Amino acid sequence: MHIMEGYLPLTWCIIWFVISLAVVAFGIYQIKKIVDETPESKALLAVSGAFMFILSSLKLPSVTGSCSHPCGNGLGAALFGPAVTAVLATIVLLFQALLLAHGGLTTLGANIFSMGIVGPVVAWLVYKGLTKANISSTIAIFFAAFLGDLLTYVATSFQLAFAFPAPTFAGALTNFLTIFAVTQIPLAIGEGILTVIIWDRLKAYKPKLLDKLGALAPNEA
Amino acid sequence: MKTSTLIILAVVCIILFVAPLIMFSGHGEDDGYFGGADDAAGEAIEKTGFEPWFSSIWEPPSGEIESLLFALQAAIGAIIIGYFFGYWRGQGKEE
Numbered sequence: 001m002h003i004m005e006g007y008l009p010l011t012w013c014i015i016w017f018v019i020s021l022a023v024v025a026f027g028i029y030q031i032k033k034i035v036d037e038t039p040e041s042k043a044l045l046a047v048s049g050a051f052m053f054i055l056s057s058l059k060l061p062s063v064t065g066s067c068s069h070p071c072g073n074g075l076g077a078a079l080f081g082p083a084v085t086a087v088l089a090t091i092v093l094l095f096q097a098l099l100l101a102h103g104g105l106t107t108l109g110a111n112i113f114s115m116g117i118v119g120p121v122v123a124w125l126v127y128k129g130l131t132k133a134n135i136s137s138t139i140a141i142f143f144a145a146f147l148g149d150l151l152t153y154v155a156t157s158f159q160l161a162f163a164f165p166a167p168t169f170a171g172a173l174t175n176f177l178t179i180f181a182v183t184q185i186p187l188a189i190g191e192g193i194l195t196v197i198i199w200d201r202l203k204a205y206k207p208k209l210l211d212k213l214g215a216l217a218p219n220e221a
Numbered sequence: 222m223k224t225s226t227l228i229i230l231a232v233v234c235i236i237l238f239v240a241p242l243i244m245f246s247g248h249g250e251d252d253g254y255f256g257g258a259d260d261a262a263g264e265a266i267e268k269t270g271f272e273p274w275f276s277s278i279w280e281p282p283s284g285e286i287e288s289l290l291f292a293l294q295a296a297i298g299a300i301i302i303g304y305f306f307g308y309w310r311g312q313g314k315e316e
């Protein structure tokens with residue numbers, strides 16, 4: 001879902017940067033608060049970031065015959081909310097932009113917006129909605145991770161269609177959605193499953209902490 | 222979840238990612254298979270006549286170095302998760 005370095009007109013780079021910086025700043029503030037209130041969640045924060053690190057380094061083949069990578073942003077969003085996940089995504093994206101020439105510094109704001117904000121917001125809403133309805137958190141995390149991953153790529157397609165509405169906005173959007181979102185469907189299912197496995201272990205090892213963070217369904221607490 | 226459920230899930234996951242390799246067996250990058258979606262989007266953008274106006278300040282000098290750095294990225298993540306999961310497992314179930 002990386003928009004490559006230099007592939008976005010300057011105006012759009014600035015717009016996405018402004019939005020993303022505001023959310024990341026709020027995320028840093030939230031992390032400070034979480035760490036002060038529940039110091040034991042530091043390790044969980046590290047695990048959420050590490051999960052994104054692994055998943056976004058795996059370029060997986062898709063049934064469309066092209067390769068893309070999962071994002072891993074559903075886990076952090078379900079545990080800590082979207083703003084904190086935006087901070088974790090920023091770390092991952094900086095690593096990839098500086099060392100791997102994947103994504104870029106000019107497009108960093110746009111990439112944070114899709115992977116660190118849209119995806120996590122969707123995942124967080126789905127997760128909270130399902131757990132509030134007393135659906136098992138394990139099932140909820142599957143759909144949160146699946147949709148968070150998929151919508152990250154839908155967001156990238158929209159960002160590109162906004163910047164390059166040629167020949168028409170709808171035409172460009174279809175084109176980018178075919179490239180990104182269709183490829184992503186099987187990968188998003190895979191990400192959902194991987195997140196479920198991690199989640200299941202977290203629930204076994206740290207049930208109290210998850211409850212304290214308000215990350216379980218009411219009947220599981 | 223039962224261990225067997227976890228194993229089934231892991232197998233489903235593996236099938237999901239191996240299936241494309243079987244479906245397009247014999248095809249490679251030269252016939253347009255298994256390229257990156259990011260690059261495909263880059264090409265679509267260039268078709269509109271847009272020229273990238275900034276290039277990466279540093280690029281991995283070769284595919285080998287690139288895979289080294291990708292492996293490093295995955296390893297950093299795996300070490301952190303492995304460390305904490307091992308630690309928590311050792312702590313035993315919380316009372």
